[in-house]
Ligand SMILES: *[C@@H]1O[C@H](CO)[C@@H](O)[C@H](O)[C@H]1NC(C)=O
């Protein structure tokens with residue numbers, strides 16, 4: 137006799153308790169590029185820091201993080217609805233014209249009131265500039281360098297999530313309701329989280345660290361080791377976020393929106409073809425975040441005097 141049958145026969149309330157518990161665990165998470173995606177991006181980045189930049193990062197992190205950047209990379213999602221941080225809510229994404237599949241900074245990088253620069257690409261420029269003054273001891277006291285580090289680290293993840301540069305009318309896939317295998321989800325959430333969770337569950341025994349180690353292995357000795365220098369390539373730190381955003385809308389059209397209509401059920405075919413895109417974007421976000429931090433906080437010859 138199985139345990140659940142026995143419980144059901146003698147202690148029906150215990151089954152009810154179990155059902156409630158499972159329902160609570162299954163509540164959908166509606167935040168941006170999931171916790172897991174941000175954590176992996178930041179772990180990859182921190183592992184690639186050169187000694188001087190690594191030290192500055194450790195100094196900027198609060199003690200309770202134990203020097204682990206990834207522990208705080210989701211902070212911008214936690215505070216985005218607080219009154220004090222309402223100004224940050226448009227900094228997580230870019231809305232581009234429906235079906236255009238292109239991104240143009242002057243056309244698309246603004247908040248819902250049309251305020252220029254208030255999008256994820258503008259935010260990366262902003263916090264890169266703020267951090268670049270830190271090393272020279274010229275940082276503006278209005279700005280909190282710890283917050284600048286956390287915002288930059290988070291937004292470098294977001295700009296690489298293809299659906300964070302999506303169509304305007306469907307809010308980057310948020311209003312495209314569908315099923316992911318058997319449960320209800322939406323297209324944005326599939327790219328933020330479902331693909332990552334399914335990959336961990338199906339391929340890595342639910343071990344997120346193991347998934348991350350495989351991504352890292354592909355970077356250092358695998359499929360992407362030749363691509364790393366190409367990904368890091370950036371002549372002008374101020375212009376590069378626009379390149380990353382353009383890549384994302386291109387991937388959103390080619391893989392995200394492709395063959396998806398509202399009400400669809402996405403399963404193996406979609407998962408198998410999109411999973412490699414998701415892991416690659418996480419890797420790219422991490423590599424490029426380390427590139428920026430090494431340049432603005434490390435001991436490179438400075439070629440980065442970006443506009444304030
Ligand atoms: C840049 O950051 C400051 C606060 O640190 C904020 O007031 C400003 O709105 C930000 N601008 C953008 C484009 O992110």
Ligand SMILES: *[C@@H]1O[C@H](CO)[C@@H](O)[C@H](O)[C@H]1NC(C)=O
Nearest residue numbers: 198279280281282283284286
């Ligand atoms: C900087 O921001 C962090 C996170 O909001 C906060 O805990 C810290 O006290 C701030 N530091 C200063 C000097 O205001």
Ligand SMILES: *[C@@H]1O[C@H](CO)[C@@H](O)[C@H](O)[C@H]1NC(C)=O
Nearest residue numbers: 347350351354358359415416
């Ligand atoms: C690593 O690369 C292999 C070979 O291209 C690929 O099959 C695998 O999915 C990659 N793993 C991850 C986690 O990206």
